[in-house]
Amino acid sequence: MSLALPKVTGLRCVLCSAVYAHGEVEYTCPRCGIEGILDVELDHDFIARTFGKSALAANRDLSLWRYRALLPVPDDAALLPPPRLQVGFTPVVESPALAKELGLGAFFVKDDGRNPTASFKDRASSVIVLRAKWLGRNEITCSSTGNAASSLAGFAAEAGMKAFIFVPASAPEAKVAQLLVYGAKVFLVEGPYEDAFRVCQAAVEEFGWYNRNCAINPYLVEGKKTCGLEIAEQMQGSLPDVVTVALGDGCTTAGIWKGLVEMKTHGVIDRLPRLLAVQAEGAAPLAKTFARGDERIDPVEATTLADSINVGSPRNGIKALRAVRASGGAIVTARDEAILAWIPRLARATGVFAEPTGVAALAGLEAALEKGLVARGERVLHVATGNGLKDTRGAMRSVGPPTRIPPNLDAVRRTLEKR
Numbered sequence: 001m002s003l004a005l006p007k008v009t010g011l012r013c014v015l016c017s018a019v020y021a022h023g024e025v026e027y028t029c030p031r032c033g034i035e036g037i038l039d040v041e042l043d044h045d046f047i048a049r050t051f052g053k054s055a056l057a058a059n060r061d062l063s064l065w066r067y068r069a070l071l072p073v074p075d076d077a078a079l080l081p082p083p084r085l086q087v088g089f090t091p092v093v094e095s096p097a098l099a100k101e102l103g104l105g106a107f108f109v110k111d112d113g114r115n116p117t118a119s120f121k122d123r124a125s126s127v128i129v130l131r132a133k134w135l136g137r138n139e140i141t142c143s144s145t146g147n148a149a150s151s152l153a154g155f156a157a158e159a160g161m162k163a164f165i166f167v168p169a170s171a172p173e174a175k176v177a178q179l180l181v182y183g184a185k186v187f188l189v190e191g192p193y194e195d196a197f198r199v200c201q202a203a204v205e206e207f208g209w210y211n212r213n214c215a216i217n218p219y220l221v222e223g224k225k226t227c228g229l230e231i232a233e234q235m236q237g238s239l240p241d242v243v244t245v246a247l248g249d250g251c252t253t254a255g256i257w258k259g260l261v262e263m264k265t266h267g268v269i270d271r272l273p274r275l276l277a278v279q280a281e282g283a284a285p286l287a288k289t290f291a292r293g294d295e296r297i298d299p300v301e302a303t304t305l306a307d308s309i310n311v312g313s314p315r316n317g318i319k320a321l322r323a324v325r326a327s328g329g330a331i332v333t334a335r336d337e338a339i340l341a342w343i344p345r346l347a348r349a350t351g352v353f354a355e356p357t358g359v360a361a362l363a364g365l366e367a368a369l370e371k372g373l374v375a376r377g378e379r380v381l382h383v384a385t386g387n388g389l390k391d392t393r394g395a396m397r398s399v400g401p402p403t404r405i406p407p408n409l410d411a412v413r414r415t416l417e418k419r
């Protein structure tokens, strides 16, 4: 199969703006090194020949592959069939009750915990595993705080590839269980995420595995942008004013924005929402950079129970900062206790059970409402990025203990009377 990809015009370095041809470089800018994150640039005139509002209306594929024309793989699904695990086109649930409580015009939650390995990261994994297959690669690796790892393990298993995974030893048990069940080779790294990232990078150089780290591999953001593409398509005609999402490494925020912009380019929507990206107070280097108004990112020692955003030195920070600024939005922080409180609050209002990171931006939304960064009466869509079953320990900390009783009806009656 040819490795030419006419829809990609080039890969541009976020630091020095050098542009490389597709296939010339797979990961970062050779001139700037590991900091030189690349951005995939597409030929939207070329893409518009097959993609647009009417093509979408006629498309019966309810997965992210309905946007294949915009993804970094050849368009021909007969030559290169997508993974069989169904990813994307996750439901958007409206909650008039939460809208009323928060004083918003409308409130929606996009439930990305419904993806096959129960997180947003499946968007990136499915795209990157197909790309790796196209490039003829059979061994793939990543470092992750947990969700990207379990996601890659699942898609590698489906594709018959070998996955090598590096996670911090503190990763929630459910995520580690997923890795082992999918048959990945798992390395629990004694140290924070930054150490897992570093060891994984060294292993890539030593063993030549395909690198799924979204900090390094520019094609991950292409998978993540499908969330933005979907928000635009699902909400066209009733587009939200603000999209809220948790911010760790930066790829998810950058990806959602890229997808929204592309849908405006292709005429599916005619305006763009603002992004409200939320960091945990204990892991908020990008919130500081945003407040300062520049692009300097000072690493911090990260500590938050929202493990998926427990990132002290974000690798895709510049892309995220530029996305939030271009949108006219903001980056704010939220305290861990406020994040935890939102797990039952979202679940009880909408039925969506999210992990701590999946609700972190709601705690941030309350702060943003107080500061006037989001106005009362605005319409908000929140992206819940991971399922609550991923981290039951975090969930149990957000609620009281269950009532323990001896096995008889009297005990039930006594408990009810006490209420």
Ligand SMILES: [Zn+2]
Residues within 6 Å of the ligand: 013, 014, 015, 016, 017, 018, 029, 030, 031, 032, 033, 036
């Ligand atoms: Zn560069």
